[in-house]
Amino acid sequence: MIIRNVRPWGGQASDIDVTDGRIAAVLPHAPSRPDDGxxxxxxxxxAMPSFSDVHCHLDSNRVGLPFxxxxxxxxxxxxxxxDREHWREDPPVAERTTALLGRMIERGTTRVRSYAQIDADSGLERFEGVLAAKEAHKDRADVEIIAFPQAGLLREKGVPELMEEALSSGAAVVGGIDPCTLDRDPVRHLDIVFGLAERHQAPVDIHLHEPGHLGVFSTDLVLERTRALGMQGKVTISHAYELGTVDEATTRRLIEDFAELDVSMATIAPAQQSTALPLAELTRAGVRVGLGEDGQRDFWSPYGNGDMLDRTWQLAFTSRYRPDELIEHCWAVASRGGAAILDPSLQRLTSTADRPGVDVGDAADLILVEGDTVVSAVMDRGADRTVIHAGRVVADQLRLVG
Known part of the structure; x- marks a missing residue:
């Protein structure tokens, strides 16, 4: 397939030759180039790398339902x-999840890491709903499911056993959450999380909302286990809103430890972005950072609409970025930054000037979007979009194809 007359990362007009789902050549645009139809x-x-949403809760969304x-x-x-009191009032999880995942694909997301809530109330019902959505869109997007103990691992009986069952039934990642403030036993909580990861040879993703020094304490426990178990490249810390608030020496030390152990970070571009570890410094150190939409119009919050281009704008805005290079970097984080978390063999971003994802040899996961420049595309977030996954058009003009 030839993708004609596009501008990779806003550069010169080019024709992209796609073969077997990968970019085979990027050639100067030639109007006379033969076309086999x-x-x-x-x-x-x-022509931009498509988005990777590495932190979303597909199972809790209410997108498309009345406010x-x-x-x-x-x-x-x-x-x-x-959430527990109300989530059964809505249509089945599989129906809502499949609809939202389709909406995300229509807008340019082709890689997803979604949490699936597992607790004493829902059992595996929500996990099975996300699994159904993954199957429904298997040819349009790559989806990883996190077995996620939203209500903790220790507060209710049977949750570790449910986690084990989910990991044996299609979940790919072991989730954890606030080892100190939620379960109030960080050693036991992390023993269970990393024990499951070791048995299933699965990566780990820890939700961390804990403040200041307490957040640093929990992070250090995660780093300690990562080092001891040789899990470099297999651990993600999500949110971590306040790790940058303790002191400059701690910020520098955490960034160095994350880089050394290849521990990645997932952000949702929160309002507290200024208190998190600084994005540009994480990138310069070689720390993998990805972006996600979190919960979307659910029982937690009315925000979210399934559009990662909107969330890319939000990352630039909450980071207080104005220079073109930094706003373009937000797209790099939202696309290949997240992809490198899902696939640690992909090269890490190491500079805010890195523009990966549209080079020879890259997977042909692309979004064609209107805009004079990359910055204008982020600011305007137009609807003229064509989405390509593994070398095949999967959505056009905000509608699924096939």
């Missing part, structure tokens, strides 16, 4: 219990 007319649009008054309580536990 299988090509795509890029119409001068940008309802927000009833969530304060704190993590209050929000968990509010």
């Amino acid at each position: 299988t090509g795509i007319d890029g119409r001068g649009r940008l 309802r008054p927000h009833t969530g309580g304060s704190g993590i536990w209050g929000l968990v219990m509010n």
